[in-house]
Amino acid sequence: MVFCCGYRKVWVWLTVMALVCVSTIVGLWVYQLTSFPPPTEPWDRHRLPDTLVPDHYYVTLWPRLEPDATGTYVFTGKSSVRFRSLRDTSLIILHCKQLKLTTMDKHLARLTAISGTAPEIRKTWLHVPMQYLVIQLNGVLKTGQDYKLYTEFEGELSDDLEGLYRSEYYEDGLQKVVATSQMHPTHARKTFPCFDEPAMKAVFHITVLHKRGTVALSNGKELAVVDTIVGGQAVTQTTFEQTKKMSTYLLALVVSDYSNVTSQNGSTLIRIWARKSAISGGQGDYALNVTVPVLKFFEDYYSIPYPLTKSDQIALPDFYFGAMENWGLVTYREANLLYDPVVSSNRNKETTATIIAHELAHMWFGNLVTLKWWNEVWLNEGFASYVSYLGADNAEPTWNVKDLIVLDDVHRVFAVDALASSHPLSSKEDEIQRPEQISELFDAISYSKGASVLRMLSDFLTEPVFIQGLKTYLNDFAYSNTESSDLWDHLQQAVEKTGTSLPARVHDIMNRWVLQMGFPVVFIDTATGTVSQQHFLLDPDSVVDRPSDFNYQWIVPIRWMEFGGTNTVSWLLEKHAVHSEMKTSGQQWLLANVNVTGYYRVNYDTANWDKILTQLRSDHKVIPVINRAQLVDDAFNLARAKMVPMSVALNTTTYLTHEREYMPWESTLNNLDYLYLMFDGTDVYGLMQLYLKKQVEPLYAYFKEITLDWSKVPDGHTEQYLQVNALRVACSTGVDGCQNLTSTWFSQWMAQPQNNIIDPNLRATVYCSAVASGGEEEWNFGWQMFKNAPIAIEANKLMSSLACTKNTTLLNRYLSYTLNANKIRKQDATSVIVSIASNVEGQTLAWDFVRTNWEYMFTEFGVGSFSFASLISGVTASFTTQAELDQLVEFKEQNADIGFGSGTTALEQALERTRANIRWVAENQDEIRDWFVQHT
Numbered sequence: 001m002v003f004c005c006g007y008r009k010v011w012v013w014l015t016v017m018a019l020v021c022v023s024t025i026v027g028l029w030v031y032q033l034t035s036f037p038p039p040t041e042p043w044d045r046h047r048l049p050d051t052l053v054p055d056h057y058y059v060t061l062w063p064r065l066e067p068d069a070t071g072t073y074v075f076t077g078k079s080s081v082r083f084r085s086l087r088d089t090s091l092i093i094l095h096c097k098q099l100k101l102t103t104m105d106k107h108l109a110r111l112t113a114i115s116g117t118a119p120e121i122r123k124t125w126l127h128v129p130m131q132y133l134v135i136q137l138n139g140v141l142k143t144g145q146d147y148k149l150y151t152e153f154e155g156e157l158s159d160d161l162e163g164l165y166r167s168e169y170y171e172d173g174l175q176k177v178v179a180t181s182q183m184h185p186t187h188a189r190k191t192f193p194c195f196d197e198p199a200m201k202a203v204f205h206i207t208v209l210h211k212r213g214t215v216a217l218s219n220g221k222e223l224a225v226v227d228t229i230v231g232g233q234a235v236t237q238t239t240f241e242q243t244k245k246m247s248t249y250l251l252a253l254v255v256s257d258y259s260n261v262t263s264q265n266g267s268t269l270i271r272i273w274a275r276k277s278a279i280s281g282g283q284g285d286y287a288l289n290v291t292v293p294v295l296k297f298f299e300d301y302y303s304i305p306y307p308l309t310k311s312d313q314i315a316l317p318d319f320y321f322g323a324m325e326n327w328g329l330v331t332y333r334e335a336n337l338l339y340d341p342v343v344s345s346n347r348n349k350e351t352t353a354t355i356i357a358h359e360l361a362h363m364w365f366g367n368l369v370t371l372k373w374w375n376e377v378w379l380n381e382g383f384a385s386y387v388s389y390l391g392a393d394n395a396e397p398t399w400n401v402k403d404l405i406v407l408d409d410v411h412r413v414f415a416v417d418a419l420a421s422s423h424p425l426s427s428k429e430d431e432i433q434r435p436e437q438i439s440e441l442f443d444a445i446s447y448s449k450g451a452s453v454l455r456m457l458s459d460f461l462t463e464p465v466f467i468q469g470l471k472t473y474l475n476d477f478a479y480s481n482t483e484s485s486d487l488w489d490h491l492q493q494a495v496e497k498t499g500t501s502l503p504a505r506v507h508d509i510m511n512r513w514v515l516q517m518g519f520p521v522v523f524i525d526t527a528t529g530t531v532s533q534q535h536f537l538l539d540p541d542s543v544v545d546r547p548s549d550f551n552y553q554w555i556v557p558i559r560w561m562e563f564g565g566t567n568t569v570s571w572l573l574e575k576h577a578v579h580s581e582m583k584t585s586g587q588q589w590l591l592a593n594v595n596v597t598g599y600y601r602v603n604y605d606t607a608n609w610d611k612i613l614t615q616l617r618s619d620h621k622v623i624p625v626i627n628r629a630q631l632v633d634d635a636f637n638l639a640r641a642k643m644v645p646m647s648v649a650l651n652t653t654t655y656l657t658h659e660r661e662y663m664p665w666e667s668t669l670n671n672l673d674y675l676y677l678m679f680d681g682t683d684v685y686g687l688m689q690l691y692l693k694k695q696v697e698p699l700y701a702y703f704k705e706i707t708l709d710w711s712k713v714p715d716g717h718t719e720q721y722l723q724v725n726a727l728r729v730a731c732s733t734g735v736d737g738c739q740n741l742t743s744t745w746f747s748q749w750m751a752q753p754q755n756n757i758i759d760p761n762l763r764a765t766v767y768c769s770a771v772a773s774g775g776e777e778e779w780n781f782g783w784q785m786f787k788n789a790p791i792a793i794e795a796n797k798l799m800s801s802l803a804c805t806k807n808t809t810l811l812n813r814y815l816s817y818t819l820n821a822n823k824i825r826k827q828d829a830t831s832v833i834v835s836i837a838s839n840v841e842g843q844t845l846a847w848d849f850v851r852t853n854w855e856y857m858f859t860e861f862g863v864g865s866f867s868f869a870s871l872i873s874g875v876t877a878s879f880t881t882q883a884e885l886d887q888l889v890e891f892k893e894q895n896a897d898i899g900f901g902s903g904t905t906a907l908e909q910a911l912e913r914t915r916a917n918i919r920w921v922a923e924n925q926d927e928i929r930d931w932f933v934q935h936t
């Protein structure tokens with residue numbers, strides 16, 4: 001699964017949910033408050049008993065695409081589940097949520113034995129707090145015997161983006177309805193009664209009844225599509241090929257009038273599905289183009305053929321996540337799957353390629369072999385995130401996309417993992433029980449730290465050893481479930497077979513990175529060769545109260561190089577060690593963590609920092625480009641942690657007048673963004689603007705020249721990214737001609753709305769810049785274009801640019817739209833609020849809005865919603881004053897009884913960050929002001 005919206009745009013998790021049954025929420029909270037002492041009845045426990053295992057489900061579903069007489073959209077269904085009893089028991093418990101079950105012979109289910117007779121049902125009931133259907137029997141289910149449980153049910157086909165749900169869009173002026181599904185992580189139970197835990201794998205036989213003229217898709221291939229009459233209604237019945245043995249959360253079902261483009265990879269049928277107009281407009285072609293090489297790559301990488309007979313990928317108008325890896329039927333937000341060369345930027349293209357690679361990576365890692373429980377979800381998501389770069393690189397070899405993991409994952413997660421309120425990758429199984437606890441695990445730590453740590457592992461094992469261990473792991477556990485230690489076992493076997501030399505067993509090395517939170521900063525004193533490590537905390541005054549079995553020490557692979565030398569790996573096993581090979585002399589500098597393959601920061605003695613800075617100014621290209629980005633990021637973060645003076649960090653930015661590579665610039669701008677957040681509203685802000693303007697002017701001139709006065713697109717992929725940065729920073733710092741350029745382009749578009757000649761790569765920047773310098777007329781035009789945008793990619797750019805206006809009346813109007821689903825789709829509401837908060841003029845407005853509407857949003861969006869974390873961290877990012885801290889504390893107190901759901905951790909982090917910011921500004925403002933005064 002991936003979340004929406006890449007980090008390099010605005011870092012926003014998600015979206016919004018609606019209308020989760022209120023009684024469920026209340027039930028859940030009441031239960032939590034009264035759940036002490038621990039529950040004794042099996043139906044009061046969050047985990048299913050281990051007495052029964054399902055093996056086959058026979059499910060028929062009929063979603064209605066038109067409302068019934070009461071105006072409600074519904075689906076009906078019937079399901080039979082065959083299961084085996086592992087021990088004698090007189091109790092059947094399975095999951096069931098928000099379904100109306102039909103009573104048959106006075107009970108909610110019917111039980112039969114596969115051979116012999118089944119015990120009689122004594123009593124059945126829905127146990128709402130635990131989302132269970134409970135069946136008590138008069139006799140026992142005998143050990144080793146197979147039984148079948150039959151249910152009939154009706155559910156609401158609502159627009160809540162959970163389970164089987166409804167999505168709507170307009171085409172040719174007509175409203176169209178799609179029935180689609182999102183079972184992950186715990187919503188299969190909202191579609192039919194089932195044993196809804198990832199280790200309860202079974203084979204699913206799915207049949208769908210649907211309106212004539214629509215297409216039904218599911219995990220398996222369509223076997224038979226026949227027209228029939230059911231209950232007097234003419235419908236089509238589609239029967240699907242039975243699935244492989246798989247987890248409930250990977251089921252999928254879509255009914256639509258979509259069309260498709262298709263191709264073939266060996267015997268695998270590949271199809272891309274979308275709205276008819278999108279397919280006829282060629283918007284599915286790029287996805288189809290990358291799917292074949294990506295599938296081929298993974299078949300090779302895992303040495304296992306694609307396990308299914310077909311691969312469908314479908315674009316949905318309303319979708320909670322960025323994409324979901326349902327086995328054989330992957331679902332995406334439209335913006336992530338569809339690509340149109342006329343309106344999509346190269347960043348959109350990269351997003352499509354990497355998200356497809358992420359989801360297809362799961363077809364093996366995650367789907368074929370599945371983690372036993374959600375506490376280790378990091379391994380599933382971290383792995384898919386890591387190899388998505390490899391898959392995308394295979395499809396687009398000229399992009400250098402593998403390097404970008406350092407900006408998009410490593411840097412992104414360093415920022416949160418350096419807080420005392422961080423958490424380890426792996427949680428204890430019994431700490432992850434409730435659905436919202438499961439939801440909370442899908443965070444930057446799981447995805448980005450997971451990816452970073454696995455990349456480090458692959459680097460120190462070497463890729464062939466990593467792949468060998470992976471291959472035997474996948475083969476051994478195909479169609480079953482694992483724990484992370486199973487993967488370490490297989491990698492260790494590969495290490496032994498190949499005679500690879502490591503300082504410890506794979507388990508012992510990895511446990512340090514997986515079971516304790518955070519990461520080390522390695523200090524290298526090049527005068528003595530002393531190397532040491534310490535837990536890196538962004539705020540040196542923060543208190544770590546989470547204990548660690550390893551005392552916050554890591555086993556660290558240090559890949560390092562000297563000027564002109566080749567690189568070597570030395571291991572740091574202790575807190576302090578002397579590595580005499582790391583002693584340098586004269587002008588010789590030493591650089592560690594080459595290409596940032598390691599998940600740690602590096603600090604040096606002052607003399608080495610000076611030598612590196614001198615090298616950057618004289619000939620920066622001697623230092624690898626990834627490390628140029630890293631030196632900036634390390635220096636700024638070490639300065640924030642008071643390990644180096646702020647002027648060392650600022651000094652890493654002076655050479656940028658000569659830098660023409662994207663990664664160092666992007667890293668610098670991200671770090672300066674922090675200073676901007678801290679100093680907006682002070683005199684330092686103006687000084688920073690002057691300095692940055694001076695730094696970016698040569699870059700702006702460079703692009704003006706190589707693009708022949710902005711008429712041609714630069715050749716390289718990251719060069720195109722850098723052009724966007726050049727334009728954005730030049731316009732926002734007032735470089736001559738920039739604002740005029742963007743306003744002119746925008747007004748040309750306003751004059752001829754049918755003819756937008758703005759380069760797709762530059763659109764997000766140009767729109768924002770033009771809306772910021774424009775007034776109500778520009779804003780209204782942007783809004784009109786947003787509502788009429790023919791493709792989600794274009795709509796998203798307009799949507800975020802509307803948050804760029806400096807007019808507070810317009811910003812307030814825009815905020816109010818987020819509570820109106822007809823104006824802003826539920827999936828986009830939090831993203832809009834966070835965009836507004838990242839505009840200096842909108843910060844206070846967005847915070848006030850969230851404070852005022854918290855209770856409403858929390859109830860409306862649901863306890864399990866993932867979006868609260870991004871909302872809280874987004875609106876509090878710029879907090880630097882005591883008054884803001886007081887408001888935050890008050891917010892926490894006032895809403896304690898309502899709760900913060902998946903935003904609970906984010907709120908703690910916001911408090912920690914705000915306290916640190918207040919101290920930091922007080923301590924650093926003068927030094928930073930002085931530095932900028934000297935350099936402008």
Ligand SMILES: *[C@@H]1O[C@H](CO)[C@@H](O)[C@H](O)[C@H]1NC(C)=O
Pocket residue numbers: 215259260261262
């Ligand atoms: C997929 O599209 C092809 C044309 O490209 C069409 O022939 C086929 O019927 C479509 N498949 C389904 C199941 O609609």
Ligand SMILES: *[C@@H]1O[C@H](CO)[C@@H](O)[C@H](O)[C@H]1NC(C)=O
Pocket residue numbers: 285286289339341
């Ligand atoms: C897809 O591949 C074909 C054949 O290589 C190419 O002509 C076409 O331009 C590609 N489409 C996109 C959108 O990349």
Ligand SMILES: *[C@@H]1O[C@H](CO)[C@@H](O)[C@H](O)[C@H]1NC(C)=O
Pocket residue numbers: 403567594595624626
């Ligand atoms: C570092 O990364 C660059 C760019 O991807 C690559 O060309 C180079 O070989 C890498 N260096 C090492 C030592 O891996």
Ligand SMILES: *[C@@H]1O[C@H](CO)[C@@H](O)[C@H](O)[C@H]1NC(C)=O
Pocket residue numbers: 610645647648651
């Ligand atoms: C930063 O660079 C300036 C020269 O540009 C130098 O005088 C100063 O000592 C440097 N500061 C640090 C802390 O390295």
Ligand SMILES: *[C@@H]1O[C@H](CO)[C@@H](O)[C@H](O)[C@H]1NC(C)=O
Pocket residue numbers: 740741743744747
């Ligand atoms: C851009 O500058 C030109 C003169 O250089 C001026 O005529 C024009 O009005 C400006 N356009 C905008 C939108 O400010």
Ligand SMILES: *[C@@H]1O[C@H](CO)[C@@H](O)[C@H](O)[C@H]1NC(C)=O
Pocket residue numbers: 775776807808809810
């Ligand atoms: C902001 O927009 C409102 C509504 O369009 C308008 O009435 C007001 O004059 C604008 N304010 C400024 C400062 O431009």
Ligand SMILES: [Zn+2]
Pocket residue numbers: 001002325358359362380381384
């Ligand atoms: Zn994923």
